[in-house]
Structure formats: C-alpha cells, structure tokens
Amino acid sequence: MPTPQSSPLSFWKTVRLLLSVARRRAIGRGKRQLSLLNQRTEKNSSLDTWGWLGFVAMTLAMALLHAGAAFIIGGAVNTGQQLEVEKHGKIVVGQQLTMALQFADSLPPGEQELARQLLEKGYAQEARRRSRRYGGPAETHERLLRDAVASNRSGDFVDITTATPGIKTLATSGAMPALLGSLLLGLWFVMMVCQGEGLELDVQRRRHPMWEWLFSHPVSAPAIFTAEILAPIAANPIYCGAPVFFGFLYGSIYGAWPGVAAGVLIGVPLTVATASFGKALEIGLLLRCSPRSRGAVIGLIGWLGYVAMMLLMMLPLMLNSIGAYFWPLTIIPWPWLSWMIGARADGSFSLLAGMLVCWGVALGMMTCGVGFSVWGVQRGLISTGGSVTLVPVVSSTGLLARFGSDPLYRKELLWFLRDRSALVQVILIPATMLGVQLFQFRGLSHMAPSAWNYLAGAAIILGAYFLLILGPKSLVSEGPALWLALTWPRGLENLLLAKARLWFLLASSVVALVLGYAALSFPEDAWKVGLVGLGWVIFGRSMAAKSVTLVSAPSSSGEPEPLPPGRRWATTLGMFTFGIGILSGQWQIAIMGIVYSWMTAAAMWQNFRARLPYLYDPWSEKLPPPPTLMHAMIAISALGEGVSVITGIAIAIVGRDHLGATAAAMYGLGATIVSIIMMKFLRDRDVGLKDVWYWREPTPADAPLSDEHNDVQEGSGRTTIAIGMGLIGGVVLGIFAKGYLALILTIPSVAEMMRTSQETMSNIPNIRMWYGLMAVAFAPLAEEYLFRGLLFRALDREWGGRWAVLGSAVFFAVYHPALSWIPVGLLGVACALLFRKTRRLVSAVVMHVTYNAIVVLS
Structure with missing residues (x-):
C-alpha cells in the first residue's frame, strides 16, 4: 500500500513557521544570556510563565524608546535653532530673565530695589541652566549675563521660546538645525540596521543561520530566504516598536491622526527595510569574508549599533556645549530630515511628499540589501584554504624583538595580527564602554581646569575601569581554545600572566595620555603628576593581575560560564580608594588603595592558582590549605570595620564623656569576637591554635617530625629566649619611635596638628589610661594573631622571603595613622622576622606590647 504523501508547505506558511522558530530561538537565547549574567539563577520558570507577556512588555518599552528618539530629534532641531541665533551675537535665555528685564525697564526709578532683586534671582537661575546645557561653572555664565545687561540692557537677549520655534520651521531655520536633525536621524537608521536579532558585542558562539542548512529541505528556497531576511523582526522587539518613531515624528508636525497614519504607512515599510537590510548585510559578509574576519565584521556591526544607540541618547545632552564644532559641516547641504518629513523650501509641509521619499528609501534599502546577499549566495562560501595572511617578522634587535621573541607575548601579537575580531574585543568594546563612563563623569570637566588632581584621578579611575572591562573581554575571545595552554611547557598560568602584562600596557597608554595632558596643563604640578604615574605603574599591575583571575571555562556552545559575584567584587577592591585619594588630594588614601x-x-x-589545573574540571578543584590570604584579609577587615561600627553605636549610647573607656572596651570585644570566630573557622578545617602560634616549615605528610619541630610543638626552653628577644626588640623600636616623633614635631604643620589633638584628648577623662589599656592588653594579641599568624604565613606561601615580610608590614602600617607609618612599618618587619626566626608568635606579641607601652604610656 503506497504511503500517502503530504502536500508541500506553501510559501507563506513556510515563512510563518520559520519566523516562529526565530522567535523561539531568540527567547531561548535571552534566557541563556540572563542565566550567564546571574540575573535569573534560580528563576527560569518565571521566564516561561511570562511568555508572550514578556515580549509585549519589551515591545512597549522599545516603543517608548522610539518615541523618545523622535522627541530627541525635535530637541536637536531646537538646539540648532538656538545656535543659529547665538551665532549672530545674541544670547538665548529663559523666560524668567527676560520677564525680569522687561519688568525692571517698566518700573519707575524709585522702585529699582525690587527690580534688582528680580534680576539677581533671574541671573542665578539662568546661569545654572546655561551651566547644565553649555558646561562650565555657573559663575562664568552669570558674569556673561551681567556684562551683557550692563552693556546693552535687554537688547542682546532673545527669549528661548522665540529662538526655538521647533521642527515646524525647519526649512527656514538655517543650516545648523538641518544638520543636527539629519545627523540624529542617521544615527537612528544606523542603530536599526545594526540591531539584527539582538546586539551581541562579544558573545563567542558559532553562527548557524537557517539558510545554511534548510536549503536541503523540501521547502521553497525563496521562502527560507525571505524568513531569514525578516528574522530580526520576529526576534528583536526593537523592530516591533519602531513604527512609533515615525508616528511621533510626523505627529509633532501634522497632528495626531496623520501621525498614526504615518506610523503605519511610513514606519512599517522602513522598519522592514532596516531589518532586512541589516540581515542581508550579515548574510553577504558571512559568506564572503574569510574565517578570520567574520567575527570581526559581525562584532563591528554590533558595535556600530551600540555606539549609535548610545550617541542618540547622549548627544542631545552635549549639543549646546559642542555645537560650535559642527559649524564647518554646515557648508554641506543636509536636506535628509527635511525630505523625510515632507518639508518644502517655502516652509510648508506635504505628508504625501514625505511618504513618497520614505517609500523610496525603504525600497532602495531592501533592493540593495537583497542584491548584496544574493550576490554573496551566488558567489558561495569563501574558501578557507585561500591566501594566507603574512605575519610581519619581528626584527631581531630592539625592545620589540625582546617582546616578540617570548613565545607567550608572540602568541598575543599574532592573535592581534591574524584574528581581526581581537581588535573589536580588546580595543573597540572596552574603549566604547570607557567613553560611556567618560560621559557619566563629564561633571569632572568643569573642575579639571582648576586642579591637576581631578584630571589625574579621572585618569586612574578610567584606566582601572578599562582593565576591569578588558580582562573578561579578552579572555572570552580565546573561546574553547584556551584549554590548549594546559598542555604547553610553560602552562596556562604563564599565559595568563603574559595577558595581564599586555593589558597593563594597553591601559597605561590611556592613562599616560591623560596624565601627559595634566602635566602640560599644570607644569608647576608636573612632579605630582609624575608621582601619580609611578603609583599607576604599581597599582595597574595589580589590577591587571586581578582581572586575569576572572577567566572561566567556556561552555560547549562557546559562551563563558557565569562568574561568582564575590570574585567580581574583589577585583574592584582598592580601585576607587586609589582614585578617590588622588581626586581629593589625600596621598595616604591613595597609598592605602x-x-x-x-x-x-x-x-x-x-x-x-589552586583551582587553575581544574579549570575544565571544576568538580574536582581543590582549595588552597587554610589559612589563606583571603581568610586573613577578611578577618582583618572584619576587625577594623566591626570595631568602628560597634564603637560608634556605643558612643552614641553612653556619650563622648566616656570615649576612652568605650573605645578600649569595644576594641577588646571586637578583637575577641573576631579571634574566636576565626579560630573556630580554622579548627573546622583541621587548623588548630598551635598551627597558628607556632611556625612550622612544610614537610612531607609521611616524614617524621624533626627534633626542631617537636621542640616547637612542646614549647620547650626556647620560648624564654624568644620572649627576651621580643623585649629587647620592642625597647629598641620604641626608643626609635620616640625619636621619630620628636623629629617630625619640628615640622610646624605637624606640631600644630599634634597640639590640637592633645588639647582635644585632654578634655576626655582618663583617655591616656584607656588608650594604654587598649594598646597594651588588646591590640598586640589580636593584631599579631591576624597580621603575623595568618597574613604573613599566607603571604610567605604566596610570595616567600623578603616580599612576604615587606607586604605584611606595609599592610600592617596602612591600618594606622599616616604619620606613624615608618615606625609601625618597621615594627611589622621586625615582628615578622622574629616570628620566623623564633618560630613562636609569642615573641612578636611581646615585642608589640613593649613597643606600644613605650610609645603610648611614656
């Protein structure tokens, strides 16, 4: 019996089914991206519950975006009209100042006091408005207004409502309104063309368009091609709300109902045209670009869409302040906005003319796009075995040769030279995000001309942000190939460290430009700028080293796995402290950062380093043995922050009359709580109190303890010698600290500050006794347990030798007032060396107690 054959699918049914698949694919991709961003870790079911309601809500949000874009173009035209007026020597001001001027002119001479008060209020408000729109301090604008009034009273002022009649007078308003309006309209078109099925700046996934595999199915090839061209409309809600743009744009000129008609008759064809044109470009470029260039081209299209969208939102806020830079472009005709809204030369408007122009634009875009994609399909997929890109050979001499001769650095150089997408991932995307942050910090530009530290601080913060963005982007661009480095002789760790150095050099180029400008602008403070540059060299390397730890194994689809929020937060530690210290001119805060x-x-x-060998096997990874450096830093931070909080609460309850006793009691309480919690935490991980209080060299697990180790464990006669060494060291360092204090008191500013502090303390009863109790009884035990028992021990495993001693001492010093950093730092060095020498933490405690007793009580 013959099997009945089903009738072939019709053209439109095929298109409808494939568009439905594209929509479901977009929903699934959106869920995956939300999961990767840790926004919906355990709420996947809620996404399914929303379904089409979520799509409708997103479409409404996009419709609001397009409505805002229409109003932005109208605002750009108003800004152009205002610039045209001011080009002729007039000053555009708000209604309040013009009314105040008119009212003052109408008052008799005996009532000029009231006029003066109105003018003062008008000056202040108008100066603030102009400062927001044009930039610069309000005082400068107020001075400009006062000078104009003094020279010509109200003759130089034009009311803003008179100067900006709006888009309805576009044809007769001059060149600048047409230029700005056409420019923003072009940005809207670029944004729409480059959207595709969704902006994907850096998601590393392989693309399998439906036309690549469905041509072999028994359906109509034109239907498949049509569905692929229209897929962005089904997948991306921004296209569903796009007709609103032309509805509001035409509605602001012709009225509400003509605006609705324009949204349907003009907005829908142009939406289809922009979507199909962008998709056709993607099809043709994927076919005709080489494998090494495809990712770069697609990434560049996504980048252009993102930049156009951000510029469309940011430019209107800056047009008044940067409008003067556009005047040279006005020699070129800019009729594009006028043509598309039906504006005539005599100032009238024709809805039919505008509609015909828009239809012609839509038809031209669709024709060009389809023609380009058909050309790509007819030519076929470009061969992967074509011409080989020749990589320049690194010269055998000079710094570049030494940089390029190292295999790890040479790999990065070849990656830049061969893989064009590297430029998008490593340069364009971080630079764009940096530009967005510059816009967010644009308020600093008002302060930058008056102080060098604003420019230097902004350079540090932006450079650190550049590293924070650059690290994950560069790591993601490696994709699944990162695991190959695990088999190399020098390993993945060395590769990542090489990446960190390269990122540091890239970020330093950005910082160097800003710092160089600051040094040229403030030559008398150039040495301070140089110190900031030196600080950046030290700080930037640590930021690059932290950002490289954000590497994660990509999934089977090539997407990066989500990172723990705690790791991202830890990467930013010290970033803003250093920058804010420079901005505020407080060097001690910068050093702390x-x-x-x-x-x-x-x-x-x-x-x-402990989990790196298990990067692609996270279920088998092992944590480093406790106590780790992170454990020590968390405990030290908890002690400092916790004591500050409970001391503030206690002082608020008992009053400042008992400040000394309260501070001592709260420090003792906080130190006890933190130490008990830390001891219990370590005991649960098989680290007893003796393992912290005694220094034990690592030995093989099956090796018998030597006599020296037995001696350490049993606490035999060497403890007395250790205590004696601590006493002697404490006395020596205490005497040095007193001499250091006497020396710095010869500096007048320091002496005045110390005298003021002593006068304040003398008003608090028994303050010296309570501070002495805190410094002798509580602080040495808690601080030696944390800084030497935990921090120095962990640093010795990580850095080893003198760097561990220096690192623990510096970290110990910055937790104290800046004037005491030198003697306290020496105390930290001596305690670490003594602990390592005697193998007993009690020696460091005794030295610390003796030092504090001499410094505080004597």
Whole structure:
C-alpha cells in the first residue's frame, strides 16, 4: 500500500513557521544570556510563565524608546535653532530673565530695589541652566549675563521660546538645525540596521543561520530566504516598536491622526527595510569574508549599533556645549530630515511628499540589501584554504624583538595580527564602554581646569575601569581554545600572566595620555603628576593581575560560564580608594588603595592558582590549605570595620564623656569576637591554635617530625629566649619611635596638628589610661594573631622571603595613622622576622606590647 504523501508547505506558511522558530530561538537565547549574567539563577520558570507577556512588555518599552528618539530629534532641531541665533551675537535665555528685564525697564526709578532683586534671582537661575546645557561653572555664565545687561540692557537677549520655534520651521531655520536633525536621524537608521536579532558585542558562539542548512529541505528556497531576511523582526522587539518613531515624528508636525497614519504607512515599510537590510548585510559578509574576519565584521556591526544607540541618547545632552564644532559641516547641504518629513523650501509641509521619499528609501534599502546577499549566495562560501595572511617578522634587535621573541607575548601579537575580531574585543568594546563612563563623569570637566588632581584621578579611575572591562573581554575571545595552554611547557598560568602584562600596557597608554595632558596643563604640578604615574605603574599591575583571575571555562556552545559575584567584587577592591585619594588630594588614601589592591591580587591569585589545573574540571578543584590570604584579609577587615561600627553605636549610647573607656572596651570585644570566630573557622578545617602560634616549615605528610619541630610543638626552653628577644626588640623600636616623633614635631604643620589633638584628648577623662589599656592588653594579641599568624604565613606561601615580610608590614602600617607609618612599618618587619626566626608568635606579641607601652604610656 503506497504511503500517502503530504502536500508541500506553501510559501507563506513556510515563512510563518520559520519566523516562529526565530522567535523561539531568540527567547531561548535571552534566557541563556540572563542565566550567564546571574540575573535569573534560580528563576527560569518565571521566564516561561511570562511568555508572550514578556515580549509585549519589551515591545512597549522599545516603543517608548522610539518615541523618545523622535522627541530627541525635535530637541536637536531646537538646539540648532538656538545656535543659529547665538551665532549672530545674541544670547538665548529663559523666560524668567527676560520677564525680569522687561519688568525692571517698566518700573519707575524709585522702585529699582525690587527690580534688582528680580534680576539677581533671574541671573542665578539662568546661569545654572546655561551651566547644565553649555558646561562650565555657573559663575562664568552669570558674569556673561551681567556684562551683557550692563552693556546693552535687554537688547542682546532673545527669549528661548522665540529662538526655538521647533521642527515646524525647519526649512527656514538655517543650516545648523538641518544638520543636527539629519545627523540624529542617521544615527537612528544606523542603530536599526545594526540591531539584527539582538546586539551581541562579544558573545563567542558559532553562527548557524537557517539558510545554511534548510536549503536541503523540501521547502521553497525563496521562502527560507525571505524568513531569514525578516528574522530580526520576529526576534528583536526593537523592530516591533519602531513604527512609533515615525508616528511621533510626523505627529509633532501634522497632528495626531496623520501621525498614526504615518506610523503605519511610513514606519512599517522602513522598519522592514532596516531589518532586512541589516540581515542581508550579515548574510553577504558571512559568506564572503574569510574565517578570520567574520567575527570581526559581525562584532563591528554590533558595535556600530551600540555606539549609535548610545550617541542618540547622549548627544542631545552635549549639543549646546559642542555645537560650535559642527559649524564647518554646515557648508554641506543636509536636506535628509527635511525630505523625510515632507518639508518644502517655502516652509510648508506635504505628508504625501514625505511618504513618497520614505517609500523610496525603504525600497532602495531592501533592493540593495537583497542584491548584496544574493550576490554573496551566488558567489558561495569563501574558501578557507585561500591566501594566507603574512605575519610581519619581528626584527631581531630592539625592545620589540625582546617582546616578540617570548613565545607567550608572540602568541598575543599574532592573535592581534591574524584574528581581526581581537581588535573589536580588546580595543573597540572596552574603549566604547570607557567613553560611556567618560560621559557619566563629564561633571569632572568643569573642575579639571582648576586642579591637576581631578584630571589625574579621572585618569586612574578610567584606566582601572578599562582593565576591569578588558580582562573578561579578552579572555572570552580565546573561546574553547584556551584549554590548549594546559598542555604547553610553560602552562596556562604563564599565559595568563603574559595577558595581564599586555593589558597593563594597553591601559597605561590611556592613562599616560591623560596624565601627559595634566602635566602640560599644570607644569608647576608636573612632579605630582609624575608621582601619580609611578603609583599607576604599581597599582595597574595589580589590577591587571586581578582581572586575569576572572577567566572561566567556556561552555560547549562557546559562551563563558557565569562568574561568582564575590570574585567580581574583589577585583574592584582598592580601585576607587586609589582614585578617590588622588581626586581629593589625600596621598595616604591613595597609598592605602595601592596596598589593598596588591593584597587582594595576591589573595585572589592564591585561590586561583589552586583551582587553575581544574579549570575544565571544576568538580574536582581543590582549595588552597587554610589559612589563606583571603581568610586573613577578611578577618582583618572584619576587625577594623566591626570595631568602628560597634564603637560608634556605643558612643552614641553612653556619650563622648566616656570615649576612652568605650573605645578600649569595644576594641577588646571586637578583637575577641573576631579571634574566636576565626579560630573556630580554622579548627573546622583541621587548623588548630598551635598551627597558628607556632611556625612550622612544610614537610612531607609521611616524614617524621624533626627534633626542631617537636621542640616547637612542646614549647620547650626556647620560648624564654624568644620572649627576651621580643623585649629587647620592642625597647629598641620604641626608643626609635620616640625619636621619630620628636623629629617630625619640628615640622610646624605637624606640631600644630599634634597640639590640637592633645588639647582635644585632654578634655576626655582618663583617655591616656584607656588608650594604654587598649594598646597594651588588646591590640598586640589580636593584631599579631591576624597580621603575623595568618597574613604573613599566607603571604610567605604566596610570595616567600623578603616580599612576604615587606607586604605584611606595609599592610600592617596602612591600618594606622599616616604619620606613624615608618615606625609601625618597621615594627611589622621586625615582628615578622622574629616570628620566623623564633618560630613562636609569642615573641612578636611581646615585642608589640613593649613597643606600644613605650610609645603610648611614656
């Protein structure tokens, strides 16, 4: 019996089914992206519940975006009209100032006091408005207004409502309104063309368009091609709301109902045209670009869409301040906006003329797009075995030769030269995000001309942000090939460290440009800018080392796995402290940021190095043995922050009259709580109190303990010698600290500050006794347990030798007032060396107690 054959699918049914598949594919991709961003870790079911309601809500949000874009173009035209007026020597001001001027002119001479008050209020408000729109301090604008009034009273002023009649007078308003309006309209078109099925700046996944595999199915090839061309409309809600743009744009000129008709008759064809044109470009480029260039081209299209969208939102806020830079472009005709809204030369409007122009644009875009994609399909997929890109050979001499001769650095150089998408991932995307942050910090531009530290601080923050963005982007661009480095002789760790150095050089180029400008602008402060540059060299390397720990194994689809939020947060530690210290001119805060960033980098690398061999087998990874550097830093931070909080609460309850007793009691309480919690935490991980209080060299697990280790464990006669050494060292360092204090008191500013502090303390009863109790009884035990017993021990495993001693001492010093950093730092060095020498933490405690007793009580 013959099997009945089903009738072939019709053209439109095929298109409808494939568009439905494209929509479901977009929903699934959206869920996956939300999961990767840790926004919906355990709420996947809620996404399914929303279904089409979520799509409708997103479409409404996109419709609001397009309505806002229409109003932005109208605002750009108004800004152009205002610039045209001011080009002729007039000053455009708000209604309040013009009314105040008119009212003052109408008052008799005996009532000029009231006029003066109105003018003062008008000056202040108008100066603030102009400062927001044009930039610069409000005082400068107020001075401009006062000078104009003094020279010509109200003759130089034009009311803003008179100067900006709106888009209805576009044809007769001059060249600048047409230029700005056409420019923003072009940005809207670029944004729409480059959207595709969704902006994907850096998601590393292989693309399998439906036309690549469905041509072999028993359906109509034109239907498949049509569905692929229209797929962005089904997948991306921004296209569903796009007709609203032309509805509002035409509605602001012709009225509400003509605007609705324009949204349907003009908005829908142009939406289809922009979507199909962008998709056709993608098809043709994927077919005709080489494998090494496809990712770069697609990434570049996505980048253009993102930049156009951000410029469309940001430019209107800056047009008044940067409008003067556009005047040279006005020699070129800019009739595009006028043509598309039906504006005539005599100032009238024709809806039919505008509609015909828009239809012609839509037809031209669709024709060009389809023609380009058909040309690509007819030519076929470009061969992967074509011409080989020749890589320039690195010269055998010079710094570049030494940089390129190292296999790890040469790999990065070849990656830049061969893989065009590297430029998108490593340069364009971080630079664009950096530009967005520059726009967010544009308020600093008002302060930058008056102080060098604003420019230097902004350079540091932006450079650190560049590293924070660059690291994950560069790691993601490696894709699944990153695991190959696990088989190399120098390993994945060396590869990642080489990447960190390369990122640091890229970020330093950005910072160097800004710091160079600051040094040229403020030559008398050039040495301070140089110190900031030196600080960046130290700080930037730690930021690069931290950002490299954000590597994660890509999934089977090539997408990066989500990172724990705690790791991302830890990467930013010290970043803003250093930058804010420079911005505020407080060097001690900047130094604290550098130290904290390096300590965090060491802690993150200690954990990262332990799990790096299991990067592609996370279920088998092993944590480093406790106590780790991260454990020590968390405990130290908890002590500092916790004592500050409970001391503030206690003082608010008992009053400042008992400040000394309260501070001592709260410090003792906080130190006890933190120490008990830390001891229990370590005991649960098989680290007893003796393992912290005694220094034991690592030995093989099956090796018998030597006599020296037995001696350490049993606490025999060497303890007395250790205590004696601590006493002697404490006395010596205490005497040095007193001499250091006497020396710095010869500096007038320091002496005045110390005198003021002593006068304040003298008003608090028994303050010296309570501070002495805290410094002798509580602080040495808690701080030696944390800084030497935990921090120095962990640093010795990570850095080893003198760097561990220096690192723990510097971190110990920055937790104290800046004037005491030198003697306290020496105390930290001596305690670490004594602990290592005597193998007993009690020696460091005794030295610390003796030092504090001499400094505080004597």
